[in-house]
Amino acid sequence: xxxxxxxxxxxxxNINTENWLSSPGVIGTIVLVFIILFLxxxxxxxxxxxxxxxxxKSRKNLTEEEFEKRLVNFxxxxxxxxxxxxxxxxxxxQKPNTIVRESKNSGFIKKIINPKNPLFDEKTKSTVKxxxxxxxxxxxxxxxxxxxxxxxxxxxxxxxxxxxxVWPDMDNTxxxxxxxxxxxxxxxxxxxxxxxxxxxLGHYVVSRTSNREIFNYKRSKTAxxxxxxxxxxxxxxxxxxxxxxxxxxxxxIWPIMAxxxxxxxxxxxxxxxxxxxxxxxxxxxxxxxxxxxLIWTTVLTFIGYFPDYQEGLGExxxxxxxxxxxxxxxxxxxxxxxxxxxxPSSLNKPIYSYSLGVLxxxxxxxxxTLIGTHHFVFSPLPWWLQTVAIVFSAGMFIPVFxxxxxxxxxxxxxxxxxxxxxxxxxxxxxxxxxFVGSVQGSFQAFRFTNYLxxxxxxxxxxxxxxxxxxxxxxxxxxxYSILPKITGNEPPQNLVGSHFWLAFIGLFAYMISxxxxxxxxxxxxxxxxxxxxxVILMENFWxxxxxxxxxxxxxxxxxxxxxxxxxxxxxxxxxxxKQQLEAQxx
Amino acid sequence: MLNxxxxxxxLVLLAFSVFVxxxxxxxxxxxxxxxxxxxxxxxxxxxxxxxRGLNIYIxxxxxxxxxxxxxxxxxxxxxxxRPSLASDYFYSKKRMDIWRxxxxxLGSERTGPDLTDIGNRQPSEQWHLLHLxxxxxxxxxxxxxxxxxxxxxxxxxxxxxxxxxxxxxITKMKDSYIxxxxxxxxxxxxxxKGLQQFSFDDYEPPMDFIxxxxxxxxxxxxxxxxxKSLGASLYQNNCAACHQTTGRGxxxxxxxxxxxxxxxxxxxxxxxxxxxxxxxxxxxxGVMSAFADKLTDEEIKAIADHERSSWGNSAxxxxxxxxxxxxxxxxxxxxxx
Numbered sequence: 001x002x003x004x005x006x007x008x009x010x011x012x013x014n015i016n017t018e019n020w021l022s023s024p025g026v027i028g029t030i031v032l033v034f035i036i037l038f039l040x041x042x043x044x045x046x047x048x049x050x051x052x053x054x055x056x057k058s059r060k061n062l063t064e065e066e067f068e069k070r071l072v073n074f075x076x077x078x079x080x081x082x083x084x085x086x087x088x089x090x091x092x093x094q095k096p097n098t099i100v101r102e103s104k105n106s107g108f109i110k111k112i113i114n115p116k117n118p119l120f121d122e123k124t125k126s127t128v129k130x131x132x133x134x135x136x137x138x139x140x141x142x143x144x145x146x147x148x149x150x151x152x153x154x155x156x157x158x159x160x161x162x163x164x165x166v167w168p169d170m171d172n173t174x175x176x177x178x179x180x181x182x183x184x185x186x187x188x189x190x191x192x193x194x195x196x197x198x199x200x201l202g203h204y205v206v207s208r209t210s211n212r213e214i215f216n217y218k219r220s221k222t223a224x225x226x227x228x229x230x231x232x233x234x235x236x237x238x239x240x241x242x243x244x245x246x247x248x249x250x251x252x253i254w255p256i257m258a259x260x261x262x263x264x265x266x267x268x269x270x271x272x273x274x275x276x277x278x279x280x281x282x283x284x285x286x287x288x289x290x291x292x293x294l295i296w297t298t299v300l301t302f303i304g305y306f307p308d309y310q311e312g313l314g315e316x317x318x319x320x321x322x323x324x325x326x327x328x329x330x331x332x333x334x335x336x337x338x339x340x341x342x343x344p345s346s347l348n349k350p351i352y353s354y355s356l357g358v359l360x361x362x363x364x365x366x367x368x369t370l371i372g373t374h375h376f377v378f379s380p381l382p383w384w385l386q387t388v389a390i391v392f393s394a395g396m397f398i399p400v401f402x403x404x405x406x407x408x409x410x411x412x413x414x415x416x417x418x419x420x421x422x423x424x425x426x427x428x429x430x431x432x433x434x435f436v437g438s439v440q441g442s443f444q445a446f447r448f449t450n451y452l453x454x455x456x457x458x459x460x461x462x463x464x465x466x467x468x469x470x471x472x473x474x475x476x477x478x479x480y481s482i483l484p485k486i487t488g489n490e491p492p493q494n495l496v497g498s499h500f501w502l503a504f505i506g507l508f509a510y511m512i513s514x515x516x517x518x519x520x521x522x523x524x525x526x527x528x529x530x531x532x533x534x535v536i537l538m539e540n541f542w543x544x545x546x547x548x549x550x551x552x553x554x555x556x557x558x559x560x561x562x563x564x565x566x567x568x569x570x571x572x573x574x575x576x577x578k579q580q581l582e583a584q585x586x
Numbered sequence: 587m588l589n590x591x592x593x594x595x596x597l598v599l600l601a602f603s604v605f606v607x608x609x610x611x612x613x614x615x616x617x618x619x620x621x622x623x624x625x626x627x628x629x630x631x632x633x634x635x636x637x638r639g640l641n642i643y644i645x646x647x648x649x650x651x652x653x654x655x656x657x658x659x660x661x662x663x664x665x666x667x668r669p670s671l672a673s674d675y676f677y678s679k680k681r682m683d684i685w686r687x688x689x690x691x692l693g694s695e696r697t698g699p700d701l702t703d704i705g706n707r708q709p710s711e712q713w714h715l716l717h718l719x720x721x722x723x724x725x726x727x728x729x730x731x732x733x734x735x736x737x738x739x740x741x742x743x744x745x746x747x748x749x750x751x752x753x754x755x756i757t758k759m760k761d762s763y764i765x766x767x768x769x770x771x772x773x774x775x776x777x778x779k780g781l782q783q784f785s786f787d788d789y790e791p792p793m794d795f796i797x798x799x800x801x802x803x804x805x806x807x808x809x810x811x812x813x814k815s816l817g818a819s820l821y822q823n824n825c826a827a828c829h830q831t832t833g834r835g836x837x838x839x840x841x842x843x844x845x846x847x848x849x850x851x852x853x854x855x856x857x858x859x860x861x862x863x864x865x866x867x868x869x870x871x872g873v874m875s876a877f878a879d880k881l882t883d884e885e886i887k888a889i890a891d892h893e894r895s896s897w898g899n900s901a902x903x904x905x906x907x908x909x910x911x912x913x914x915x916x917x918x919x920x921x922x923x
Contacts, residue, residue: 165729168722174735179647241645245682247690254685275594282591291594292601299602303609307687312679313672314617315688321613329605365601369608378657379692380672385616451659455696525661530822531699532831536727 020523025449032436032443033512039432040504043425046418047497130485135217136207137486141567142221143200144479146228148563150192151472155553158185162549165542175239183243183251184235189467190249190326191260192231197475198334199227199267204482205286205341206271210278219270227263230256244305247319249326254305261301268294285357289337292365296329316376317385324372331471333364336403338478339427344410346423346481352409360402367395377450393442404435422496426477429504433469440465452526457538457545458518461511468507468552476503476559483566491562499558506551509544517541625676629784632677632777639777641682642770644689646733653693653700656783660795664823665700666783669795674702674784698730705782706880712872713828714775715752715767716839723756724827724836736771739763753839817892820885824877825893833897841871844897854890854904858912861886878916883909 020026161181164170174180207214214220234252237243243251252260271294275287304322344351351357373381373389408431417424441462444450453459476499484490517538524534588596632640643649656666679688708714713724719737721728737752742762745751750772752765759765767775822831828840835842843849848856864876877886887906894901 164731168729168731172732172734177646177731177733179650179731182647182650243644243647243686245687245689246644246647246649247687248694250687250690254687272594272598283594283597287594288597288601291598292605295598295602296605299606299609303613305687307681309614309617309621310688311621311681312623312675312688313620315679315690316692317617317620318613319690319692321609365605366608369605370612372612375694376692378659379655380670380674382616382619385612388612451661454657455653455694457695457697459695528661528664528819530819530826531664532725532727532822532826535697535729542729 020448020452020519023448025443026452026519028443029440029449029515032440033515035432035436036508039429040508043418043428046415050419128485129488132204132207132486133213136203136214139214139217139220139224140200140204140483140486142224143196143203144483144563145567146224147193147196147200147475148560150188150196150231152556152560154185154188154193155549155556157181157188159546159549159553161185162542162546165538166546174241180239180241183246183248184238186249187234187238187251188231190331191227191234191252194331194335194467194471194475195227197479198331198338199223201338201342201475201478201482202267202271202290202334204486205338206274206290209284209286209341210274210280212274212277212279215270215273215277219266223263223266223270226259226266230260230263233259245315247315248323250304250319250322257301257305261298264294264298264301268298284341285351285354285361286337286341288358288361289333289340292361293330293333293337296325296333296365300325300329313381316379317373317381320375320381320389321372324375325369327466328364328368331467332368335471335474336360336364339407339430339474342478342481343407343427343431346427346477347410347414347417349410349414352406352412356402356406360399360406363395363399363402367392367399371396378454396438396442400435400438404431407431407434421480422493422500423477423481425500426473426480430470430474430477433465433473437462437465437470452522453518454522456518456521456525457514457541458522461514461518464507464514465511469511473503479563483563487566489566489568491565495558495562495565499555499562502551502555502558506548506553506555509548510552511548513541513544513548517545620672623672623676626671626673626784626786629673629676632780635773636777636780638770639773639775639780640678640689642736642774643777644682644686649690649693651693651695651697651730653696654691654702654781655693656700656702658795662700663795666703667785668783670702670783701778701781703781703783705779707824708827709779709875710828710872711750711775711779712839714778715750715771716756716836718771718774719752719757719765724830724839726830733771736768736774737765738768740766755837756839817888817890818896820881820889821892824881825889828872828874833893833899839872841868843893844899846899849893850899850901852901854894854901854908855912857890857893858886858904858909859916861890862909862913862916878913883913 160170160176161178164178168178171177203214203220230252234256237253237256238251242253244253244257245251250257268291271287271291275283275291300322304318310318340351340357370392371389373385374393377386377390407427411424411428411431414424418428444453444462480491480496517540520537520541521534524537525531588600590597590600654670656662656668656670658669662669675691678691681688715737717724717730718733720732720734721730739759740749740763742764745764745766750767752767754764757765829835829843830840833842833844848860851857860874861881862876862878865874881889883906886909887904890904890909893899894903
């Protein structure tokens with residue numbers, strides 16, 4: 001939570017709950033929410049357009065009945081003509097190693113379109129298969145399979161935990177209680193889903209942009225086992241009631257987090273050596289972000305777990321630093337690196353500005369590192385530390401603007417891709433959330449908004465805007481853009497579409513209900529009402545949160561199925577190894 | 587010079603060293619500084635039992651919903667007499683054992699109330715046990731999980747002398763069974779009861795709350811209505827946890843106030859005495875703590891008036907002089923506890 005302590009000192013503005021709606025932070029946040037709403041409408045209208053187009057087209061098309069009628073009414077000459085064409089097709093012999101499209105009347109059926117179902121009309125398949133080595137494909141699929149598993153598991157837990165707000169008596173089992181499952185949810189989606197997905201996609205990016213194979217695939221596999229066993233063991237320990245001390249994202253005890261850190265170091269060395277032996281002279285900007293995020297996160301984990309300075313409130317200083325950097329230096333940085341590669345490549349054009357990317361990189365490091373303490377404003381932490389955090393929170397505008405401008409300008413002129421596939425909509429939502437989520441965080445820098453929102457459910461809405469709206473949507477965009485190209489299997493558009501819309505609408509419902517509820521809760525506290533009233537007023541908002549969460553969870557199951565369709569073995573093809581692998585990893 | 591676009595070694599080294607330098611400045615040095623704080627003179631360390639309770643508090647993830655920090659802003663006044671200080675955490679935030687670090691007690695979310703001063707606010711052991719066993723027995727609207735695994739079913743015949751039991755009528759036990767608190771539950775309750783903000787007594791608190799500057803123009807017009815609800819809100823904050831908002835109490839644990847002879851008595855003396863001094867006269871109910879130090883005479887009057895005019899009760903208002911007089915007479919009694 002960002003809050004501007006300086007404002008408190010210098011502007012003796014009145015905190016007045018009467019006109020809370022007109023406070024700048026609240027207005028700003030409402031504007032940002034409308035941006036998301038318009039984004040949804042924009043994509044929806046784009047898609048609706050094609051739907052209507054197709055509907056018109058298919059109206060003109062012949063229905064089956066008309067077709068039969070015409071068939072009966074054909075004159076003999078026309079029938080002979082058609083039969084002759086067909087005869088040509090029978091006589092046609094395909095030469096080996098040629099493309100089918102060679103002859104117009106070859107008799108091959110190229111595509112079956114059901115004119116009665118224009119909604120789910122199959123778009124022209126854009127898939128150009130990219131040939132990559134078997135090892136690279138295998139390691140990408142390993143990590144992504146684990147990621148998908150953790151996503152479904154982690155959000156199932158999240159969904160269950162969210163329902164407990166509505167039905168607190170759902171169960172009486174110690175290891176299923178809210179306090180123990182909450183960290184299971186957060187840690188699984190952090191270290192399981194998002195981390196595995198990023199590393200899997202990272203292998204592809206590092207290898208492609210260095211124009212060579214990954215240095216050592218065995219090492220990546222070792223890292224894979226280290227990291228996944230960390231998540232598995234960590235969750236079992238959490239459910240058994242063994243946690244490090246309750247600090248967010250630091251709940252795994254150190255021996256378990258050490259496993260994860262070993263994985264990080266292995267991956268870093270592997271990527272670093274790959275980049276070092278690259279076959280092109282420049283280091284592509286993606287690799288800057290990816291290498292840096294790996295090394296920063298290793299440092300971060302060490303600082304976060306090293307005990308010497310963590311007695312008393314020293315722990316709280318480190319906690320603010322750790323939980324903020326966990327998001328900023330690991331997820332945000334790595335994901336930006338991936339987007340710098342996958343966004344331009346999926347649009348088949350270069351990134352808008354390379355230097356803007358470099359600027360974003362260095363400012364990300366400078367500003368993000370310094371602002372952890374803004375989670376503990378008004379707390380007994382040193383005043384200067386809070387001030388630094390607040391000043392540099394405002395500085396965060398620079399990397400955010402640099403990054404989002406770069407992405408938007410890259411997308412400019414390619415809006416038609418929205419109607420062709422769902423890759424761009426996923427990117428678009430992720431990038432808009434990158435802008436909105438970060439700026440919204442800074443709006444909480446106003447005195448009144450922090451006063452209003454800190455400690456309420458608004459925090460939960462904010463963290464889902466960022467970890468879900470930004471990171472998860474961008475992961476999906478990258479996966480849908482690359483996986484069909486390396487496996488040759490594309491999932492049906494209607495399934496990808498339902499994944500997109502369920503996730504988007506679910507997230508919107510989730511975030512709005514908690515934002516409104518959190519605001520009312522904060523107002524109730526400021527009014528000095530008895531605490532229990534703030535619990536009672538949240539009731540309906542928690543129901544809506546659970547509804548939104550359910551939509552999100554259903555979308556993940558669809559995504560899991562799409563993922564299966566993308567990596568499954570095609571009958572008669574050689575990738576039987578891949579299937580074995582799925583059996584191993586799932 | 588550094589040729590970052592082409593020299594991967596310089597790039598990684600630079601990113602690494604700047605990050606480490608910034609981290610030392612913004613995290614490690616301030617963390618070491620925070621360790622230099624000393625306890626407030628007179629502040630007590632946790633007992634062994636309280637420390638075991640703290641461990642359970644962490645293991646069950648209580649910090650996910652409960653904060654333990656009174657911020658220096660006005661809305662936090664409900665949670666303590668003064669804003670929290672670094673020294674307040676001197677004893678509680680120590681490394682737990684070799685596997686687990688110092689607990690993150692400050693918290694980041696208030697789904698439940700702040701617990702900095704819960705030991706003062708709610709000193710009754712019976713209340714805490716019932717609340718842990720099933721929060722909805724004592725607070726109807728609570729969404730807190732049940733911690734029933736901290737209790738065990740025992741045959742009444744096997745109950746030992748020092749076992750702490752829950753009232754059979756509320757826990758709806760069958761046959762001759764009764765709920766007995768496991769040691770873990772007692773440890774946790776000991777920890778919660780020990781959570782009392784250290785009071786500076788006569789000293790000025792070192793920091794004051796940043797006021798919320800309540801609506802000045804508005805207070806005149808709505809003054810009447812706020813005055814009316816003062817008793818109700820004081821009751822809600824101080825009494826409702828046990829006696830319930832409905833005034834019906836909890837059968838077998840906390841007596842009802844609705845229709846109570848003591849509350850409705852024309853002579854309010856006994857009611858006021860109970861509020862001031864606490865009450866432990868009846869076997870079937872939990873102990874009530876004294877409120878003389880926590881509430882002013884005006885506040886006690888507001889609460890008493892509220893109790894005497896709600897839930898079908900109708901008794902005359904309590905004159906303020908009665909309360910002043912009773913308080914004086916209580917103060918004259920030598921403390922012989």
